[in-house]
Amino acid sequence: MRELFLTLLTGRSAYGYELRQTLEREFGDLLPTLNAGQIYTTLARLERDGLVVGQDVPEDTRGKRVYMLTDAGRAELSEWIENPVPGTRLKDEFFMKLVLVAGAGLAEPRRLLDGQRREYLQSLRDLDNLLETRAKSAAAELLVEGAILHLKADLEWLDLIEQRIPEVPSP
Amino acid sequence: MTNVIEARGISKDYGTGASQVLALHAVNLAVERGAFVAIMGPSGCGKSTLLNLLAGLDRPTAGEVWLDGERIDELSEADLARLRRRKVGFVFQSFNLIPTLSAGENVELPLRLAGRRRRDARRTADRLLADLGIENRRNTAPAVLSGGEQQRVALARALANAPDIVFADEPTGNLDSVAAREVLGLLRSVRERGQTLLVVTHDARVAAAADRVVTLRDGQVSTETTLGAVRQVAQLLEVGQRS
Numbered sequence: 001m002r003e004l005f006l007t008l009l010t011g012r013s014a015y016g017y018e019l020r021q022t023l024e025r026e027f028g029d030l031l032p033t034l035n036a037g038q039i040y041t042t043l044a045r046l047e048r049d050g051l052v053v054g055q056d057v058p059e060d061t062r063g064k065r066v067y068m069l070t071d072a073g074r075a076e077l078s079e080w081i082e083n084p085v086p087g088t089r090l091k092d093e094f095f096m097k098l099v100l101v102a103g104a105g106l107a108e109p110r111r112l113l114d115g116q117r118r119e120y121l122q123s124l125r126d127l128d129n130l131l132e133t134r135a136k137s138a139a140a141e142l143l144v145e146g147a148i149l150h151l152k153a154d155l156e157w158l159d160l161i162e163q164r165i166p167e168v169p170s171p
Numbered sequence: 172m173t174n175v176i177e178a179r180g181i182s183k184d185y186g187t188g189a190s191q192v193l194a195l196h197a198v199n200l201a202v203e204r205g206a207f208v209a210i211m212g213p214s215g216c217g218k219s220t221l222l223n224l225l226a227g228l229d230r231p232t233a234g235e236v237w238l239d240g241e242r243i244d245e246l247s248e249a250d251l252a253r254l255r256r257r258k259v260g261f262v263f264q265s266f267n268l269i270p271t272l273s274a275g276e277n278v279e280l281p282l283r284l285a286g287r288r289r290r291d292a293r294r295t296a297d298r299l300l301a302d303l304g305i306e307n308r309r310n311t312a313p314a315v316l317s318g319g320e321q322q323r324v325a326l327a328r329a330l331a332n333a334p335d336i337v338f339a340d341e342p343t344g345n346l347d348s349v350a351a352r353e354v355l356g357l358l359r360s361v362r363e364r365g366q367t368l369l370v371v372t373h374d375a376r377v378a379a380a381a382d383r384v385v386t387l388r389d390g391q392v393s394t395e396t397t398l399g400a401v402r403q404v405a406q407l408l409e410v411g412q413r414s
Contacts (some may be wrong), residue, residue: 029404118396124379129401132356148376155375159213 001042002051006069006077009052013068016043028140043067051076098161109165117158124151174237175336175367176202176225181234181244183220194220196390197234202369204335207362209381210371217390218371219264219340225369226261226338227251239335256285260329262339266321268313268328274320275300275309278327285332299327303357319350326357337361339370343377355380 008019016039023031043065046052051073054065069077094116102109127148131141183195195217202208210218223229224236227243236244239258243251255261260281268277275296282292300306303323313321322342329337342358343351351374359380361368370377378384384396 114394114396117394118398121375121379121384121396122398122402124375125398126402126406128355128376128379130404152375 001038002046003077003080005042005046006051006073006080009067009069009073010077013055013066015064015066016040026137026139027143028137030140030143046073095161110162113158113162117155120151120155120158124148124155127151173204173240174201175204175239176200176369177235177237178221178225179235179237181221181224181231181236183217183224183229184232194390195224195231198387198390198392200225200385200392202367204367205362205365206383207358207368207381208370208383208385209378210369210385210387211373211375211378212387212393214373216387218387221387222338222340222369222371226259226336227255228261256281256332258335260332260334260337262322262325262329262337262342264340264344266313266325268321268324270313273310273312274305274316274324277313277324278331281328281331295331296327299330300324303327304353317350319346319353322346322350322354323357326354330361333364334366336367336369339368341372341374342370343372343374351376 004023005019008014008022016036020034020039023034043052043054047054047067049072050070052067053070054067057064057066094112098109098112101107102112127144131144131148178198178200180197180199181195182193182197184191184193186192198217198221200221210221212218220229224231224244225238227236227238227246230244234244235242238254241254243254246254268274269280272280275293278296278299279289279292282295283289287295297306297309300309303326305320305323305327308316308320308324313324316324326339326342329339339358342354346354355377358368358370358377368381370381372378379398382398384398385392386394386396
């Protein structure tokens with residue numbers, strides 16, 4: 001979120017709510033709703049770190065601040081732009097759950113795998129429906145297509161896990 | 172709810188003696204009228220064999236197959252052919268279009284076999300081809316059509332007689348993503364018309380469109396998953412935020 005705000009503040013100053021409006025225009029309702037609190041907390045932290053500077057607008061009686069990028073902010077943004085977003089996805093809640101829960105004998109791995117497979121298939125169904133039924137921006141459409149591809153890979157991964165785990169004798 | 176497709180303990184083996192291969196082992200499956208069921212599983216798990224047995228294209232070594240209240244595994248070839256013509260549409264993985272007939276004639280064929288008049292058959296075929304966006308290909312030979320177009324002609328042919336039951340083997344296999352999406356849209360419309368649909372697929376996107384997903388492993392039903400109504404965006408974001 002920090003870097004997104006720095007990007008949106010390049011070349012122009014803006015109020016917090018304007019940043020939210022721009023994000024909503026790009027991603028529609030596919031972006032988790034940002035409440036005012038999250039926006040102003042992020043801006044306050046950026047200001048504390050010296051990456052943006054906020055200024056009170058005298059004629060604004062509601063006490064709203066307008067924000068602009070500092071040199072340090074520009075430097076951090078350049079670095080973010082120059083470096084790719086990390087590609088490894090080693091953190092996976094389901095896999096940790098499977099290893100630890102099944103290891104402790106709290107549930108059968110097959111039951112966990114079946115439940116997870118259902119969730120991924122259901123998500124695939126939901127996302128496909130989203131593509132079919134709603135008018136959206138090209139960016140939002142690509143975002144959904146990407147999520148669909150990740151889900152297909154997750155389903156293949158479940159198959160792989162299922163092939164590799166030893167058969168658990170049924171009680 | 173009545174079951175329109177039912178497998179009762181069906182097994183299938185190929186070959187004899189030491190070279191005998193068990194393709195299916197005591198499979199039970201019941202599909203209610205109007206349902207959309209997908210069968211998934213790794214290659215060689217027996218899913219195409221199961222589809223062929225349920226559609227009456229092959230006979231089980233043991234067990235019973237019931238279609239629309241009629242036991243079909245003991246029917247004569249002639250009775251079986253009649254039943255298939257009347258109630259079943261089949262979309263083959265390899266399309267199986269007749270190369271010497273045009274796309275339109277391929278679609279008309281099951282209608283003519285069912286005794287419909289030429290003009291009537293032609294009108295129905297034209298409408299189906301138009302629904303699938305390939306009306307301009309009606310006079311084209313299958314060999315000249317793209318894979319996606321051939322698949323759509325095969326689907327139109329399977330739907331021509333408005334069969335109660337539609338079987339499809341890998342309907343999006345070998346299709347690019349755009350053509351696959353069109354075929355998926357058609358499968359959804361088949362379901363919406365109240366026809367029963369049984370699809371064998373390795374494409375998770377096709378499976379996710381079904382009401383129920385049956386996974387086969389080593390010739391046996393391994394899991395059955397029932398999918399629910401579509402969740403809305405707000406709910407999806409909530410789910411996504413946890414991970």
